[in-house]
Each structure stands twice: as structure tokens, then as C-alpha cells.
Amino acid sequence: MKNSLWSLYLSLLNVNYGWSAGKYYYIKKRQRIWEPIIIAASIGPTLVMAVWFMWALTEQLFLGGLAFGQPHLALVTGTLMVSILSLFFGFFYVLSAFYFGNDLPLLLPLPLRSWEILVAKLGVILTGQYVLNALFLLPMGIRYGLLAQTGLGYVLSAIVVFLVLPVIPLVIASILAVLLMRFVNLSRYKDKLTLIGGILLLVVVLGSTYWMQESFGTDDPTALMEQLLSQADGLIVAVGRVFPPSVWAAQAMAYGHNPQGWLNLLYLVLCGILGLAILYLLGEKVFMQGVIAGLEGSRGTGKRKRLGANQEAGNLFVTLVSIERKLFLRDPNFALNGLVGYVLLPVMALLPLFGQNLEKNPFATLNLGEINSLLIIGGIALFFMIMTSFSMIPSTTFSREGRYLWIIRSLPLSISQIIGARVVAAQVVNTIGCLLGLVPIAYFFGWGVLEVVFGTVFGILLASVVAFLLALLDLSRPMLDWVNPVKAVKSNLNAIIGTFGSLALGFLLGLLFFFNRQTGTLWLIPLELGFVTALFAGLARLLVTRVAPRLWTKI
Amino acid sequence: MIRLKGVSKRYRGASTFAVQDLDLEVRPGEIFGFLGPNGAGKTTTIKMIVGLLKPDRGQVSVNGHDLAMDPIAAKHSMGFVPDKPDLYPRLTGLEYLNLIGDVYGVDGPTRTRRLDHYLDMFQLGAVVGDLIQSYSRGMQQKLALTSALLHAPALFILDEPMVGLDPKSSHLFKEIMREHVKQGNTVFFSTHVLEVAEQLCNRVGIINQGKLIACGSMEELRRSPGHAGSSLEKLFLELTDEGGFYEE
Numbered sequence: 001m002k003n004s005l006w007s008l009y010l011s012l013l014n015v016n017y018g019w020s021a022g023k024y025y026y027i028k029k030r031q032r033i034w035e036p037i038i039i040a041a042s043i044g045p046t047l048v049m050a051v052w053f054m055w056a057l058t059e060q061l062f063l064g065g066l067a068f069g070q071p072h073l074a075l076v077t078g079t080l081m082v083s084i085l086s087l088f089f090g091f092f093y094v095l096s097a098f099y100f101g102n103d104l105p106l107l108l109p110l111p112l113r114s115w116e117i118l119v120a121k122l123g124v125i126l127t128g129q130y131v132l133n134a135l136f137l138l139p140m141g142i143r144y145g146l147l148a149q150t151g152l153g154y155v156l157s158a159i160v161v162f163l164v165l166p167v168i169p170l171v172i173a174s175i176l177a178v179l180l181m182r183f184v185n186l187s188r189y190k191d192k193l194t195l196i197g198g199i200l201l202l203v204v205v206l207g208s209t210y211w212m213q214e215s216f217g218t219d220d221p222t223a224l225m226e227q228l229l230s231q232a233d234g235l236i237v238a239v240g241r242v243f244p245p246s247v248w249a250a251q252a253m254a255y256g257h258n259p260q261g262w263l264n265l266l267y268l269v270l271c272g273i274l275g276l277a278i279l280y281l282l283g284e285k286v287f288m289q290g291v292i293a294g295l296e297g298s299r300g301t302g303k304r305k306r307l308g309a310n311q312e313a314g315n316l317f318v319t320l321v322s323i324e325r326k327l328f329l330r331d332p333n334f335a336l337n338g339l340v341g342y343v344l345l346p347v348m349a350l351l352p353l354f355g356q357n358l359e360k361n362p363f364a365t366l367n368l369g370e371i372n373s374l375l376i377i378g379g380i381a382l383f384f385m386i387m388t389s390f391s392m393i394p395s396t397t398f399s400r401e402g403r404y405l406w407i408i409r410s411l412p413l414s415i416s417q418i419i420g421a422r423v424v425a426a427q428v429v430n431t432i433g434c435l436l437g438l439v440p441i442a443y444f445f446g447w448g449v450l451e452v453v454f455g456t457v458f459g460i461l462l463a464s465v466v467a468f469l470l471a472l473l474d475l476s477r478p479m480l481d482w483v484n485p486v487k488a489v490k491s492n493l494n495a496i497i498g499t500f501g502s503l504a505l506g507f508l509l510g511l512l513f514f515f516n517r518q519t520g521t522l523w524l525i526p527l528e529l530g531f532v533t534a535l536f537a538g539l540a541r542l543l544v545t546r547v548a549p550r551l552w553t554k555i
Numbered sequence: 556m557i558r559l560k561g562v563s564k565r566y567r568g569a570s571t572f573a574v575q576d577l578d579l580e581v582r583p584g585e586i587f588g589f590l591g592p593n594g595a596g597k598t599t600t601i602k603m604i605v606g607l608l609k610p611d612r613g614q615v616s617v618n619g620h621d622l623a624m625d626p627i628a629a630k631h632s633m634g635f636v637p638d639k640p641d642l643y644p645r646l647t648g649l650e651y652l653n654l655i656g657d658v659y660g661v662d663g664p665t666r667t668r669r670l671d672h673y674l675d676m677f678q679l680g681a682v683v684g685d686l687i688q689s690y691s692r693g694m695q696q697k698l699a700l701t702s703a704l705l706h707a708p709a710l711f712i713l714d715e716p717m718v719g720l721d722p723k724s725s726h727l728f729k730e731i732m733r734e735h736v737k738q739g740n741t742v743f744f745s746t747h748v749l750e751v752a753e754q755l756c757n758r759v760g761i762i763n764q765g766k767l768i769a770c771g772s773m774e775e776l777r778r779s780p781g782h783a784g785s786s787l788e789k790l791f792l793e794l795t796d797e798g799g800f801y802e803e
Contacts, residue, residue, distance in 0.1 A: 001666075007657030014646060021645040024686045102641050109605040110658050111630040292609050296566060481644040481688045 004112065008120040015103075015483055016124050039493060042500050047135060054078065054139040062147045071148060072254035076236045078140035079165060080246040082133045087169035087205065087243075090125060092340075094170065095177045095198065096333045096486035097121045098287070099294050103483050108291070115283035122174055122279075129166040137162055141253070150256065157256035157265055161249045164272045168245045171275035176201055178282045181290040194332035199343050245271055320413075320421030325428060327400070328393060333485040334400055338391045342433030345441075373451045374522040378513045380455025381529050382506045384434050384463040391433065392489045393426040394467035395498035398478035398555075399488045405480055405555070415552040416544050419475070423467045430467070431460055458529045465533055466505075468540035470498045475551050556710055556741040557581040557604060562613030564599055573599040575765040577613070581743050581758075583709075586736050588752035589745040591762035592795050597745040598638065600762065601714050604743075605635045618709055631659065634703030638714040638745075640695055644688035648679060648698050651687060652705060659706035666705065673701040676727055692719045700728065704735075711735055713744035717751060729755055753787045763795045 014020055025031045058074040065073030098121060107117050141158045184193040240247035248264040255261030329335050408418060442452045474494045482488045489495060516522050559579040565572045574596040581587045591597045602608040603615055606626050615622040620629035642651055656666045674680040677697040696719040717725050732742045732755060746752055752759050761769040769776060776790055
């Protein structure tokens, strides 16, 4: 007999990563064997590239830092990168797993303490984070160790750092989520407040990160560099000040052989323990109140609503579009994950306008102010297409329905009507999101109105036909058996294939545009965009009329 | 076994109570049927007993444990089957049962013996190694019943337990309920099927618009003024349409 917390953790891990489901389908039933092959083929090259990137980056930063006597600049960059990623994306996972899982009504009547449910769920997220962090930290740690010719102290410190580092951002994300939901779940408008609160939290985190970098030192770059280089580890502290545990982690590893390193390791471990203690207390005092309040729902006012003129029959297609848009935007898990890119982009573009100098705008390094108008149009079109797949709205349209898909399947609607409405709904949201990002960027670079308008038109057309293909992909293998709604979007293979597919298409079209520039045939760009759009539109039409009805009946 | 004292619950934004000033006592060794029309407050009451909802007022205690003060001890003494069991679809039946066994601390030999017994009884033995998502609704219901019985709870709480069961399983299940109370345990269940309540229950309670309007054995209810000799169905229709009757 296993300990109840351990047993719960293992079961949730199994559910989350689908071990039993994999064994059942791939080994016992010998079905869907092509799935792991597709997963490996679509993710494998990215993993190899990520490992290679970290290996090369570590070497560059090591050698660059060595020139200033601070070679562990490589370590702080890696630890900071994984910490910020964990904090950022961990928030969505935590929010969804803690408060929106279908399993809460199953777990609550069991004799489990609130902190046990909280810790088991956090443990599952942490396990996934270890796997992700290994991709970044292992190549970084090994390359640094080889370059610096480190010893046993480094290896032992690195192991502790690897185990403790992701705990801190995830605990911070958990504390933010628990506090947010404690208040939000008491409201009748909890879904709207979760969405707004989540977005505001992200903007605040991003803003404070930027502010901490901006507020460092002086306006004079030369004086600032002298200041950073004259202090011991000045550069490391400057880079890591956004998230101090990343500095402790880097110094614990770099000085793993002496008391300075051990002291930093102690700071890191104590910070992790303190965070877990706060989370334990919140788990006992606050978590369950938020969960129960969330399950409660509301029952209306009890007054009979007067049905007035708005009950007139509407256009079927408009109704289908409107329902799809509402179902997406009203679920904070779907909306937060789908819209995060659209929120971050304008924030990243606009924040520096409030800072000390415009050169610090992340887009400034791209030097996009002086390029040819046709290239701008092509670039905007690709931006629309790639953001459409990043939002995952069309590529998860059927998966998001989960066990409620029967509702739409039982209605007298053709699949072409359904797909059409879903793509239109997705593209309304995607277009508004893209424009929110595009307008500040265009303003920043001083692009002309006509360039933006033509780019937007080409972008909407190209993105829409790609959205059709993404929706068809989801129709061919919808993921309907999720427990945690975030899994329907973030862990959905359709979304991953769609994202990588559109990135590959964007890369190929980008290469073509580059070739146009080199050969002086930039005038071909609108024709090329038109040709690709028409080609995909024909393919989508063929698939919607010939293949989709068969797929629809097979689900 | 179950004691509700002045329990009230009003959902957010609602002007009326889902459950209002509910006093109810379910004694050890009885099968208690909880009846009422749709939206009467049956599921809300059950959710408050199992800890899925928090009452606004009043006290819920199970087997002598106050649910607000000592929820873990209270939950240890009960097994619950909801009206729509949402079990982990990507676990196999056996994995799910082992999770529940671990949470309730059921030792290996006892677990094996009870699982053999219930899996045979519900004819789940052949599919227990399959994923739950491949089960029919009835099979999921049987698995939920097995999991709730695995730790031999002193109190067995069921929300609409007969929904989704085939006639054979339904019959078996009634036998299980009878056997369970013979051993000194208690069964509390809600149902719309009045015949089942009539056949099985030692006592029934009828709730309407959040208030308990009748409570007692079938004989006691039939002896109530104006309802002499009525069937449970007639009694139910009359009571939910008018005032009520409560036998202390």
C-alpha cells in the first residue's frame, strides 16, 4: 500500500502524461502507433536545436564573460531564462490544475487534506518543468563544466540547483494563483475576473521585470559598463536582478567548491523551503475556500427574466460564430492561453515608450524601419499567419469541446457549416489580436498606412485559409478526454503540429522573400502571397467537402 | 450517523435558498431515501454532507465528526457516488481503484478480497485493465460504486445511484445496500425512482423548495393526516404540491 499523497501524485502524473493511455493504445490495442512517430518527428528537431542553441550560447557567454573575469555570466543567463519561463507559463498551468480541473469534485470528498491535493498537483507541474529545464540546464551545465574544468563541488551544487530552482518560480506562480482565485471565485463574474486578473498579473510581472532592468545604473552606457565590470560579479548581478534566485543559483554552481557557493546554495534552498511553507499555509487556509467557491457556481437572481424583442430568430451562421467566440472567451483557461501572445506583444512594444530610451525596445534591434514596403506587406502577412497558429484557437477548436462535443454533433448541421463558423470566430479574435500588436509596432517603425492595410488584408486571407487547415487537423484527431482544460490547448498535439507547420511555412515564405530581395523581384511578393493563399484555399475547400464529412462521422 | 442542524445554503446571486434550515438525522443501520422534485435541494444537501459545498449556516456531522472541524475523519467514514461519476478517463479501472484504496488506507489482502468480490459481482473483471474512457456509462457507474465500497464505509452516500445501471446490476446493487446495513452501516441515497425507495428504505425524507416537508417510515407517512393508504407516488405528488408532514 502506498502513501496516499504519493499515490495521488503518481495517478495524476499518469493521467497528465497519459502513460496508461499510451500503453493501452500503442501496446495493448496496437492503435495510433503513428502518433509517437509524429510527435518525435515534430518535436525531435526542435529539441536538438534547443540543446545545440544552449550549448553554443553557453560557450559564447562563457568566453565573453571570461574577458571581464565573470565567466559564469553563462550560468546566470541559463538559470534566469528557465526561471522566467517557469514563472510565466507555470502560472497558466497552476491556475488550470488547481481550480479548473474536472477532477476536483472527485478529489474533494476523499479524505485528503487541502495541502495534499495542492502539493500533488504542483508536483505534477514541477515534474514537467524538470523535463523542460533539463533541455536548457543540462547542456548549459555540462558545457560550462567542461570549459571551466570544474570539480565535484560544481557537480553536487548543480544537482541541488537543478532540483530547487524550478520550485521557486512555480511556488510564486501558485501563491499568485491561490490569492487571485480566493477573491475572484467569490464573484458572480469569476470567469471574466480570472481572465482580466490573469492578464493584469502577466502585464505587471513583465512591467516590473522591464522596470528593474531599466532602473539599473546610469544613462551613460560607458559609465554603466565600467560600474558593472568594476564590481565583483557586477554583470551577473545586473543580469539576474530580475529574479535574484537565478543569481544565487549561478553563484552556487560557479563557487561550488568554496563557502561563497555554499552560502548561495543555502539562500536558494531556504528560499524554496520558505516558499513551500507559505504555500502550505495558504493551502490549508485559503486554497479550499477558493476551490469550493469555484465549484459552487451561481443560480441567478430567482427573478423571472423578461423575454423581450431580443428573442427574435437570428441568422444560423452568425449564431454559430457567436457561440464559438463566447465558448472560447468565457473559459479563462482557453482565453488566457490563446490571447497571451496578443497581450505580450503590444506590452513589449509599448513599455519602452515609458522608459528612458527607445533603443531599449526589443524590436529596435530588428531595424525594420527602413525596409521595402513590399517586404513589410509580406512580413505582416506572415505575422498574421504565424500568430493564428500560435493562438491555437483554430487548431484546438474541436478538442476544446471535450466531452460536450456531442451537443454540436447531435444538431442538424453540416460539418462545412460548423468548420466555417469556427474559422470565422477564430479569425475575428485573431485579427483583433494581431492588430493590437501590429499597430504599436507599425507606429514605432513609422510604417505607412497603405503598407499596414495591404499587409493586413493579405494576412487575414492567408491566416484564414491556414486556420481552415488547422481546424481540419483538429477534426481528424480531436483530443476530447482531457481532465485539465489547459491540456486541450497546451498539450494538444494538433496545436503543436499546427504551430510547427506554420513556422515551417513562414520560414519557407521568408526565404522566398529574401530571394526576391536578392534578385530584385520584390514585386513578386503579393503574387506569391496570392498564389499560396489560393492554393491553400483550394486544398481546404477540397478537404472540407470531401474528407471532413467522413472524419465528422468517425469521431 | 448523519446529523444536519439548521443547515442553509443560498447560491451566489440567488434570492431564494437552495436548502433552508434543514434538520435531519439519519440513524445507524438504516437505508434512508432522500426524495424531491428537480431543483428541490437534494444534490445541494448531499454535496454539503460530502464536503463539496460549504453551508452558509448550520452544522453537518457524520459519524460524530463535525464536517467543518474534522473533515478528514468525517470523509474517512463515508463512501460517495455522485450522480454523474467523472472518473479519470486516462487511468485504467484498476489504477483508479488502487488510488482510492491508497487514499483510504485499505491494506493489500483486504483490497484484493473486496475487489475480487465487487468486480465479479459487477462483471468488471474482464475490463478492469482497460482505460476508463473505453467504459460505457453503466460500467463507469459500477466502477464508481466499487470504489466507494472498497473501504467498507460506515456511511454510504449515493446521488441517484440507479441511473445508468442495467436491471441485473440494479438488482445486485439493492442487495448490496441491504447487506451493507445488515452489518450495522448506513445508506443515504437520493432518487427519483419512488418504487426503489418504497422497496428499500427504512425511512424517507421528502424535500421541496429547500425545505424538508416530510420524514419518516413508509407506514408513518401513510398514517399522516389526509394521506391514509396512499402509495408513495401519490403521497409524493400530494406533499410536493401542498404543505408537508414530518414524523419526529
